[in-house]
Amino acid sequence: MHLLENPPLLRLPYSQLHFQNSSVLPSFLKAMVVLANQVDQISLLGAPKPDAYFSGIPVINLAETGSADAIVKACQEFGFFKVINHGIPIDIMAKLEEEAVKFFSLPQVEKEKSGPPNPFGYGNKSIGPNGDVGWVEYLLFAVTSKPFSYTSMPVLQEPSAISFRSALNEYISAARKLASEVLELMAEGLKIEPRNVFSKLVMDETSDEIFRLNHYPPCPLLQGLNCSLTGFGEHTDPQIISVLRSNDTQGLEIALRDGSWVSVPSDQESFFINIGDSLQVMTNGRFKSVRHRVLANGLKSRVSMIYFGGPPQTQRIAPLTQLMGEGEQSLYREFTWEEYKKAAYKSRLADYRLGQFEK
Numbered sequence: 132m133h134l135l136e137n138p139p140l141l142r143l144p145y146s147q148l149h150f151q152n153s154s155v156l157p158s159f160l161k162a163m164v165v166l167a168n169q170v171d172q173i174s175l176l177g178a179p180k181p182d183a184y185f186s187g188i189p190v191i192n193l194a195e196t197g198s199a200d201a202i203v204k205a206c207q208e209f210g211f212f213k214v215i216n217h218g219i220p221i222d223i224m225a226k227l228e229e230e231a232v233k234f235f236s237l238p239q240v241e242k243e244k245s246g247p248p249n250p251f252g253y254g255n256k257s258i259g260p261n262g263d264v265g266w267v268e269y270l271l272f273a274v275t276s277k278p279f280s281y282t283s284m285p286v287l288q289e290p291s292a293i294s295f296r297s298a299l300n301e302y303i304s305a306a307r308k309l310a311s312e313v314l315e316l317m318a319e320g321l322k323i324e325p326r327n328v329f330s331k332l333v334m335d336e337t338s339d340e341i342f343r344l345n346h347y348p349p350c351p352l353l354q355g356l357n358c359s360l361t362g363f364g365e366h367t368d369p370q371i372i373s374v375l376r377s378n379d380t381q382g383l384e385i386a387l388r389d390g391s392w393v394s395v396p397s398d399q400e401s402f403f404i405n406i407g408d409s410l411q412v413m414t415n416g417r418f419k420s421v422r423h424r425v426l427a428n429g430l431k432s433r434v435s436m437i438y439f440g441g442p443p444q445t446q447r448i449a450p451l452t453q454l455m456g457e458g459e460q461s462l463y464r465e466f467t468w469e470e471y472k473k474a475a476y477k478s479r480l481a482d483y484r485l486g487q488f489e490k
């Protein structure tokens with residue numbers, strides 16, 4: 132709806148298009164004649180979309196004993212898992228989703244009052260400072276105090292934004308608590324002490340946390356073409372842990388250890404946990420940071436909310452001595468979170484950011 136009032140969103144590189152089935156190519160090319168006037172930077176580099184949902188995503192039931200071992204297994208194998216029976220009321224997610232939908236439905240000019248992102252604020256299509264693009268608009272927040280104050284975000288300053296602010300605060304507190312609980316189960320599963328060895332890094336007053344609301348709008352021009360768009364290109368998250376929740380629209384994909392991509396069935400009542408690069412380093416590669424991306428199908432809006440738990444800026448990121456076997460060497464040279472973040476912001480989304488820190 133608002134998408135049609137928003138021609139700039141339609142200017143997407145052709146490389147963002149992914150075909151489900153190569154037999155649609157002729158009709159797609161015909162449609163391109165129509166679309167060519169509206170979509171610039173065309174280059175046909177689409178990759179096929181995985182056919183089926185992956186049924187092998189590990190599911191961790193937090194109400195069950197034994198979840199610590201299952202979490203460690205999932206972190207080693209996938210760097211990704213789904214959490215159920217997490218105890219967070221659905222209402223907290225639904226309220227924030229409602230506020231997000233309200234915001235993304237505003238006229239473009241209103242949304243842009245909170246942008247461009249530098250790196251925080253409202254962003255449309257452009258991701259990060261180095262030329263990455265996707266079929267997405269988003270709000271990126273720095274969580275600088277608990278509860279945080281949103282000083283530089285016009286959209287949250289108006290008195291009428293009280294319900295948005297309170298939904299955000301409620302949701303972020305819940306996501307942080309879940310991140311901490313899961314990180315403590317990881318320490319338990321790895322049999323290392325103290326139990327809060329990971330969780331204290333995201334629970335500190337000075338922890339560097341980010342929160343993101345993503346909206347992948349429908350794309351009416353692509354309907355009937357059976358192809359998809361890159362909403363958010365492949366990447367790993369640089370932080371320790373990410374807690375993701377989406378509405379019931381599909382799109383999230385993860386790369387398996389063999390490099391193949393699989394589609395994660397959406398589940399609006401559950402959370403998905405991503406291992407970030409920093410946790411890969413702290414476990415000396417035992418846990419893998421998961422490569423993931425979002426392919427938007429163009430039919431239905433996807434709204435996602437992601438809490439990124441990072442450590443304080445000065446935190447040294449290195450393998451935990453408690454985890455190192457006899458004679459085991461660190462796979463990485465030492466760095467602080469501040470150094471890693473700086474390097475990340477100089478990189479493109481798909482870059483292998485840990486590469487320059489490997490020994």
Ligand SMILES: C=C1C[C@]23C[C@@]1(O)CC[C@H]2[C@@]12CC[C@H](O)[C@@](C)(C(=O)O1)[C@H]2[C@@H]3C(=O)O
Binds near residue numbers: 250258259368476
């Ligand atoms: C292209 C970029 C966007 C990003 C900063 C970066 O230069 C490389 C890392 C990207 C990422 C991925 C995970 C999170 O969505 C994010 C907020 C983060 O911390 O690192 C984004 C950054 C961003 O969108 O600004």
Ligand SMILES: O=C(O)CCC(=O)C(=O)O
Binds near residue numbers: 375
């Ligand atoms: O929107 C999503 O589902 C995932 C987005 C993501 O990976 C990110 O914002 O880092």
Ligand SMILES: [Fe+2]
Binds near residue numbers: 366367368423
């Ligand atoms: Fe991500």
